[in-house]
Amino acid sequence: MTVPQTVTVDVQxxxxxxxxxxxxxxxxxxxxxxxxxxxxxxxxxDHLDGTLSYxxxxxxxxxxxxxxxxxxxxxxxxxxxxxxxxxxPIRVEPLRGFPVIRDLVGDLSDFLxxxxxxxxxxxxxxxxxxxDGEHLQTPDELAEFKRYSMCINCMLxxxxxxxxxxxxxxxxxxxxxxxxxxxxxxxxxxxEGRTDVISxxxxxxxxxxxxxxxTVCPKDVDPAGAIQRYKLDAAVGWVRALxxxxxxxxx
Amino acid sequence: xxxxxxxxxxxxWHRARIPIFWWLRKLSYTRFIVRELTSVCVAYTAILxxxxxxxxxxxxxxxxxxxxxxxxxVVTGVHVVVLxxxxxxxxxxxxxxxxxxxxxxxxxxxxxxxVLAGHYAAWLAVSGGxxxxxxxx
Numbered sequence: 297m298t299v300p301q302t303v304t305v306d307v308q309x310x311x312x313x314x315x316x317x318x319x320x321x322x323x324x325x326x327x328x329x330x331x332x333x334x335x336x337x338x339x340x341x342d343h344l345d346g347t348l349s350y351x352x353x354x355x356x357x358x359x360x361x362x363x364x365x366x367x368x369x370x371x372x373x374x375x376x377x378x379x380x381x382x383x384x385p386i387r388v389e390p391l392r393g394f395p396v397i398r399d400l401v402g403d404l405s406d407f408l409x410x411x412x413x414x415x416x417x418x419x420x421x422x423x424x425x426x427x428d429g430e431h432l433q434t435p436d437e438l439a440e441f442k443r444y445s446m447c448i449n450c451m452l453x454x455x456x457x458x459x460x461x462x463x464x465x466x467x468x469x470x471x472x473x474x475x476x477x478x479x480x481x482x483x484x485x486x487x488e489g490r491t492d493v494i495s496x497x498x499x500x501x502x503x504x505x506x507x508x509x510x511t512v513c514p515k516d517v518d519p520a521g522a523i524q525r526y527k528l529d530a531a532v533g534w535v536r537a538l539x540x541x542x543x544x545x546x547x
Numbered sequence: 548x549x550x551x552x553x554x555x556x557x558x559x560w561h562r563a564r565i566p567i568f569w570w571l572r573k574l575s576y577t578r579f580i581v582r583e584l585t586s587v588c589v590a591y592t593a594i595l596x597x598x599x600x601x602x603x604x605x606x607x608x609x610x611x612x613x614x615x616x617x618x619x620x621v622v623t624g625v626h627v628v629v630l631x632x633x634x635x636x637x638x639x640x641x642x643x644x645x646x647x648x649x650x651x652x653x654x655x656x657x658x659x660x661x662v663l664a665g666h667y668a669a670w671l672a673v674s675g676g677x678x679x680x681x682x683x684x
Contacts, residue, residue, distance in 0.1 A: 392563070395561065510646075
């Protein structure tokens with residue numbers, strides 16, 4: 297295939313002070329084989345239209361800021377080569393499921409509010425004094441939760457989840473995966489409190505296992521797997537409570 | 548929920564309407580909807596089984612009439628469609644099982660393929676048991 301000189305990028309624009317609904321704007325961007333979609337957006341902002349708004353920061357797939365819909369798929373624009381999207385045009389939209397503030401910038405406050413509800417930090421019944429030193433873990437204990445700790449809050453899983461779009465009260469994949477990350481941490485003692493939140497109707501039971509959240513996750517976190525494991529744990533806990541009504545509910 | 552702190556600068560947000568055919572956007576969404584819809588085939592099969600038991604209890608005449616109805620071309624055609632739906636539902640769920648079930652033997656984590664194979668083995672064993680009961684009478 298011959299290398300094109302330029303590539304067409306269709307960008308969704310939304311300027312609330314000027315228009316009621318989003319519109320599309322077409323840009324011709326020079327094609328460079330090493331460029332990512334984010335490089336094309338930066339070119340547009342630097343050379344073609346300085347008013348284009350979008351989020352980005354690290355440019356290396358770590359900060360999770362530059363998530364957008366690229367040709368209808370939630371993607372980190374800093375990790376998506378233009379070359380893989382030829383011949384174009386390439387369609388760039390804000391992440392699906394979130395209210396759009398401007399152009400490609402979504403309001404992620406809903407996620408942050410929900411995240412706080414699952415106490416995404418190590419909860420201890422009695423805090424250990426610093427003088428006691430580190431709380432050591434074995435490699436096996438680390439491996440138990442490490443996968444879920446790789447989440448970069450990029451929100452691609454939310455944009456891929458039709459349930460979150462249809463039922464915005466759903467806690468969503470990343471919140472539940474992060475809750476699971478702390479539940480599986482041997483240093484944590486906050487599982488009971490998190491389970492109270494996660495096992496509500498807007499928690500794990502709202503998930504119908506579409507599985508797209510895990511497909512699009514750039515860090516292989518597998519939120520869908522986390523949710524199903526949680527469901528299984530909740531079901532086992534329920535049976536245990538039924539069988540041993542006066543026994544301990546803890547595993 | 549939007550952050551009120553933004554409202555000063557942006558009087559309104561755009562929230563896209565969800566199209567009624569959202570499930571045609573991607574093959575995975577369509578597969579998910581078909582998986583959910585084919586649960587109707589599972590429910591139908593369970594009810595049919597209960598009706599069959601009820602007909603056995605109702606006497607030979609009614610049971611004969613019922614089996615004749617089952618053998619009619621239209622009902623047979625419907626049941627072929629139900630069988631396809633049932634198999635699709637079963638297979639898609641079996642293939643999702645390794646994602647939910649994390650099994651360990653000591654420190655060794657049982658691979659997903661083995662979990663899937665176990666489900667298939669259980670399915671075949673139960674089906675074989677049912678066949679043995681039906682054909683062995």
